[in-house]
Each structure stands twice: as C-alpha cells, then as structure tokens.
Amino acid sequence: MLNWEELQESSFLESNARERAKGLVDKGSFVELLNPRDRFHSPHLPVLGEAIALDDGIVVGIGKIGIRPVFVISQEGRFIGGSLGEVSGAKMAYTIKLGLETLERIKEKYPESWEERRPTVVISFETGGVRLHEANAGLLAHAEVMDIIQDARKKIPIISLIGSKLGCFGGMGFVAAATDVIIMSEFGRLGLTGPEVIEQEMGKDEFDASNRAMVYRTTGGRHKYILGDSNYLVQDKINAFREKIQEVVHLPFDQIEQYRRIGSLQNVLQQMELINEALEINPNDAIDVWGFYGNENPETLLDLSFDQFMQKAVRREIR
Amino acid sequence: MEMETMIGRGRDAIEMIVDVDSFQEGLIDDKEFDPELGPGAVIGTASIKGSTVTVIANDAMVMNPKFRVVYSGIIGLEEGYKMALAVYHTMEKDRQKAVGEKRAIVLIVDTPGNGPGKVEEIVGMNKSTGAYQLALAEARKEGHPIIAMVIGRAISGAFLCHGLQADRILSLSSKYQTMIHVMPLTSIARITKLDIERLEELSKENPVFAAGPEFFYKLGGVDEIINTPEEMKASIDQHINEVHELKINNQCDQLGPWGHGNLGLEREGRKARIHVIEKMESEYLEVIDQFL
Numbered sequence: 001m002l003n004w005e006e007l008q009e010s011s012f013l014e015s016n017a018r019e020r021a022k023g024l025v026d027k028g029s030f031v032e033l034l035n036p037r038d039r040f041h042s043p044h045l046p047v048l049g050e051a052i053a054l055d056d057g058i059v060v061g062i063g064k065i066g067i068r069p070v071f072v073i074s075q076e077g078r079f080i081g082g083s084l085g086e087v088s089g090a091k092m093a094y095t096i097k098l099g100l101e102t103l104e105r106i107k108e109k110y111p112e113s114w115e116e117r118r119p120t121v122v123i124s125f126e127t128g129g130v131r132l133h134e135a136n137a138g139l140l141a142h143a144e145v146m147d148i149i150q151d152a153r154k155k156i157p158i159i160s161l162i163g164s165k166l167g168c169f170g171g172m173g174f175v176a177a178a179t180d181v182i183i184m185s186e187f188g189r190l191g192l193t194g195p196e197v198i199e200q201e202m203g204k205d206e207f208d209a210s211n212r213a214m215v216y217r218t219t220g221g222r223h224k225y226i227l228g229d230s231n232y233l234v235q236d237k238i239n240a241f242r243e244k245i246q247e248v249v250h251l252p253f254d255q256i257e258q259y260r261r262i263g264s265l266q267n268v269l270q271q272m273e274l275i276n277e278a279l280e281i282n283p284n285d286a287i288d289v290w291g292f293y294g295n296e297n298p299e300t301l302l303d304l305s306f307d308q309f310m311q312k313a314v315r316r317e318i319r
Numbered sequence: 320m321e322m323e324t325m326i327g328r329g330r331d332a333i334e335m336i337v338d339v340d341s342f343q344e345g346l347i348d349d350k351e352f353d354p355e356l357g358p359g360a361v362i363g364t365a366s367i368k369g370s371t372v373t374v375i376a377n378d379a380m381v382m383n384p385k386f387r388v389v390y391s392g393i394i395g396l397e398e399g400y401k402m403a404l405a406v407y408h409t410m411e412k413d414r415q416k417a418v419g420e421k422r423a424i425v426l427i428v429d430t431p432g433n434g435p436g437k438v439e440e441i442v443g444m445n446k447s448t449g450a451y452q453l454a455l456a457e458a459r460k461e462g463h464p465i466i467a468m469v470i471g472r473a474i475s476g477a478f479l480c481h482g483l484q485a486d487r488i489l490s491l492s493s494k495y496q497t498m499i500h501v502m503p504l505t506s507i508a509r510i511t512k513l514d515i516e517r518l519e520e521l522s523k524e525n526p527v528f529a530a531g532p533e534f535f536y537k538l539g540g541v542d543e544i545i546n547t548p549e550e551m552k553a554s555i556d557q558h559i560n561e562v563h564e565l566k567i568n569n570q571c572d573q574l575g576p577w578g579h580g581n582l583g584l585e586r587e588g589r590k591a592r593i594h595v596i597e598k599m600e601s602e603y604l605e606v607i608d609q610f611l
Contacts, residue, residue, distance in 0.1 A: 143579075
C-alpha cells in the first residue's frame with residue numbers, strides 16, 4: 001500500500017476504499033474498526049454461492065484532522081458494486097452513531113472548548129445502493145442510515161465525497177443528498193436511477209444509455225456543481241478532497257446548514273422553484289440547464305480544463 | 320374468480336381507514352395545496368376515531384401531465400416534495416403541542432418506484448424523495464406517531480421514502496397481492512445464476528432476498544401483517560395509541576428504523592447487524608481515548 005504522502009498525490013478516482021480512508025485524514029491517524037482480520041463478512045453471500053469480502057466492501061474507522069476526530073466511511077466499488085448489505089449497512093449506520101457518541105464524550109471532557117473539537121463524519125461513496133443478494137436487509141439498512149443522519153443534524157457535520165468510479169446511485173443517492181456538504185470531483189456522478197433503466201422507460205431516442213458523454217453530463221460533477229447540488233468541485237486528488245474537508249470541519253453550524261439542499265421547509269420550497277425552472281427550460285440535456293443559468297455557449301464548458309471551468313462556470317444562485 | 324387486491328386503490332383505502340366524510344384533500348389545517356402539484360401523491364387531513372391525522376397516499380390511477388414518467392403511483396419530483404411539505408406543515412401546526420398530543424401521520428403505501436426519467440436525473444430526483452425521508456424522520460423524532468400501511472406495492476427506493484421512515488409499518492397480507500421488495504425473485508435469479516426453485520427453497524431459511532411482506536416481517540421491516548382491509552382502521556388506531564404511549568415514555572428506540580433493527584433480531588431474520596454493532600462498540604471503546 002502507498003504511504004500517506006504518496007496517497008496525497010494519488011488520483012481519488014483510482015484509489016480503493018482503504019487508500020481513500022487513510023489519505024483523507026491526518027498522517028498516520030486512521031484506525032480501522034472491524035478491519036478484515038475481524039472477518040465480519042456477509043453471512044448471506046455464501047448461501048447463494050457468491051464470494052465474500054472480509055470487510056464486506058466498506059472501510060470504516062476513526063482518524064483525526066487537527067484536534068478533531070473524523071469518522072470515515074469509505075465504500076469499495078470493486079466488491080459487488082460497493083453495494084450495501086446487512087453487514088456493510090450496519091457498519092455505515094453505526095459509524096455515524098459512534099460520531100454522535102463521541103460528541104457527548106467531548107462535551108463532557110471539554111465543557112468549555114468542545115466546539116473546536118467537534119467530530120465530523122466523512123462518507124466516500126462508491127456504490128449503486130442496495131446489494132441485490134440481500135436486498136431486503138440492504139433496504140432496511142438504508143432507512144437506518146437516513147434516520148441516523150437526521151439524528152446528527154446540527155450536532156456533527158456529515159460530508160459526502162463523490163469522485164470514485166461507480167459514482168453514487170440508488171438509495172445511496174438519497175443518503176448523499178441528505179448529508180450536510182457534498183464535495184465532488186468532475187469524475188464523480190450523483191443520481192438515483194441508472195441510465196439503462198431510464199432508457200428502458202423513455203426510449204432510446206429520448207435517452208441513449210450508450211451515449212456515455214451525455215450520461216456523464218446528466219449526473220456528473222460539473223453539472224451538479226453548476227446546479228448547486230454539489231457544494232464544491234475539486235481536482236481528482238486525495239489531497240484536494242482532504243483540504244476541502246479541512247476547511248469545512250471548522251465552519252460553524254449555521255453556515256453548514258446553509259450548504260444543505262434538503263432537510264427543511266425552506267429547502268423544500270427552494271427545490272420546488274428549481275422544478276419550476278426545469279419545467280420552463282424543458283431540458284433535453286444538462287447543457288440546456290447551464291445555459292439557462294447564465295453560461296454563454298454552455299457546450300464550450302465541456303472541453304475546458306478543471307481550472308478554466310472553475311473560472312468560467314456560472315452557478316445557479318440560491319435565493 | 321377475480322383476485323382481491325387493493326393495488327391501485329389508494330383513495331378507496333383512505334375512505335376505509337379514516338372516519339366517514341372526514342378526509343379533506345389538499346388541506347393540512349389551513350394550508351391549502353395547489354391541486355395541480357404532484358397529483359400522484361394524495362395528501363390531506365382526516366380523523367381516525369375522532370383524532371386528527373395527516374394522510375399521505377399514492378394515487379395510482381392518475382398521471383402527472385408535466386412529467387411523463389410519473390404514473391401508476393410512481394413518486395416523481397413534485398410528488399416527493401409535496402409529501403415532504405405535508406409533513407413540514409403538519410409539524411408546524413402542532414409545534415406547541417406536547418409529545419402524546421401531536422397528530423399522527425398515516426402513510427398509505429402503493430407505489431412502484433421513484434420517477435426514472437431524464438429531467439428527474441438532471442434536476443436531482445434523489446433530493447425530492449430524500450427530502451421526504453428527512454421530513455418524516457424529523458416528525459417522528461418530534462413526537463408525531465407515523466404509521467405506514469402497505470396496501471399494494473412497496474417497491475425499493477419508493478418504499479424507502481414512503482414507508483420505511485415510519486414508527487410502525489403494517490402490511491396487508493400477500494393474499495391481497497401485496498408486494499414488498501427491491502427486485503422480484505426472477506431478477507435475483509438472473510443475478511445469482513441460481514434457479515427460482517432453489518431460491519425459493521433458500522428463502523424459507525433466509526428472508527433477506529425474497530419478495531413479499533412475510534419476509535419483511537421476519538426481518539423486522541413490517542411490524543404486523545393485517546389479514547383483511549376491513550381490519551386496517553382498528554389496527555392503525557391501535558398502533559397510533561401504542562406509539563403515543565412509547566413516545567411519552569421516551570422509548571423511541573423501539574420505533575422507527577432502529578426499532579425495526581431490534582425487531583429483526585427478535586424475529587431472527589437479521590442476526591448479523593447486532594454482532595456488527597457490538598463488536599464496533601467494543602473496538603471503539605478500546606481506541607477512542609486517543610482521539611479525544
């Protein structure tokens with residue numbers, strides 16, 4: 001495995017779950033919980049004759065950023081598409097719960113200065129959602145994660161990172177949307193329904209799942225950044241994500257709340273305005289949306305380098 | 320003989336569940352909803368045995384003319400936000416009331432999915448039904464009893480938003496063609512390359528992949544199976560009262576997704592989850608001091 005310094009310069013897209021988990025927190029600080037030696041794998045896969053992973057495709061643990069504990073959840077797309085089953089789902093949900101438990105410990109130990117030590121949860125998504133081999137348990141685990149995210153509201157920030165190969169889809173698309181802050185790279189994709197299902201529903205003329213560039217634009221980091229669904233767009237490097245996390249963990253909660261897209265009456269009313277705008281645009285392509293929000297010749301944004309894009313792109317203003 | 324089913328009969332179910340002539344559609348107390356907003360979702364205020372409730376149901380017989388993928392009870396962009404609004408206005412209305420007095424929210428579930436379209440993905444369908452889930456979770460934690468009643472289809476992500484955040488989940492028995500699943504067994508068979516007969520055999524021992532309310536019952540994802548539609552009203556009323564009681568006594572960990580996790584252990588359908596939790600907690604206690 002690469003050392004911490006090498007991980008910093010590594011592509012986030014190419015990195016596996018454990019590399020991301022270690023590289024996102026301070027050097028040498030990451031301690032994995034339920035590591036592969038504990039052999040907590042799915043009990044359901046062997047019954048169906050499927051291979052297992054000793055970590056069930058998810059790496060969870062605790063690290064530090066400065067004096068703050070950071071709870072990391074990192075999904076491994078190379079194992080059954082990063083899908084959530086009973087074990088991986090419980091690992092995810094309980095990690096957030098441990099973050100909340102830690103907040104109470106810190107408040108007790110540092111009654112005066114707990115805020116500067118407030119824990120954070122970071123989720124590095126690479127998943128299509130529910131694991132079909134144990135779909136019912138996976139679905140129930142999703143509900144549990146959503147429930148605990150609501151428990152964490154205004155207590156500990158939850159930050160989503162999306163920049164891995166499989167993106168973040170299915171039920172995990174809800175989970176990411178429900179977190180406080182979303183950081184994407186331009187290779188990240190965030191959505192709900194996979195392209196093949198949309199094609200099946202709408203017909204190939206309307207949505208051609210084999211048109212990779214179009215599919216990419218629909219859910220890709222650049223689009224989600226212009227739309228405001230992604231709060232930040234960063235370079236495809238582990239340290240680019242880490243540096244952004246470092247900024248966010250220090251923010252006061254009233255500011256973090258402003259990053260949210262859903263989770264309050266006010267948020268919902270704002271999102272309904274977005275729907276009305278979409279009905280007005282009637283977009284055939286995400287590019288039409290970029291034009292509507294003030295990007296001249298929006299198709300030219302496609303070919304820009306990351307830095308040029310960041311300079312040029314006009315984002316939807318949230319009123 | 321025609322099979323008896325409640326699929327597609329969300330509006331009938333409302334009438335069967337609430338007091339006669341008590342349902343006021345599109346109204347959460349004095350907050351009036353635009354009738355053209357999200358027609359696939361029916362929201363309103365009614366009473367059950369004299370107590371005011373908010374009702375949120377699917378209407379599988381209409382389509383949303385603005386979004387072509389929204390029909391047959393699918394929850395589209397507008398529907399998800401409409402349902403979320405109904406929850407927020409319900410909370411707003413009872414803000415000053417004590418736990419135990421806050422009105423219940425009854426979810427009548429018959430939905431095959433979330434809007435699977437292009438505009439939906441461009442705008443972010445994940446936010447719409449995600450917003451509804453967060454609203455329900457907040458209302459549940461504020462003290463509103465939330466009871467989900469599955470009368471027809473409760474499929475995958477649509478069940479996740481319209482049902483699985485409830486305190487208690489009830490389902491009509493599969494005699495009424497009730498469907499609860501992520502994927503039908505035929506799809507699981509294709510993915511696992513095992514034949515259906517083998518999967519059916521395996522599902523007798525292990526409820527985690529098979530489709531149907533009885534499997535969710537074993538996993539703790541359904542609290543109670545209701546045998547006939549006529550029993551829905553009394554049963555919902557009973558669960559509302561029980562949930563009120565538990566909330567007053569601060570026993571919320573027996574309710575909602577966390578409570579359903581415990582129920583899954585009790586019914587021996589989900590045994591791995593608790594081992595994960597216990598082992599994580601003990602490893603955490605060993606190392607946490609170095610992070611404080």
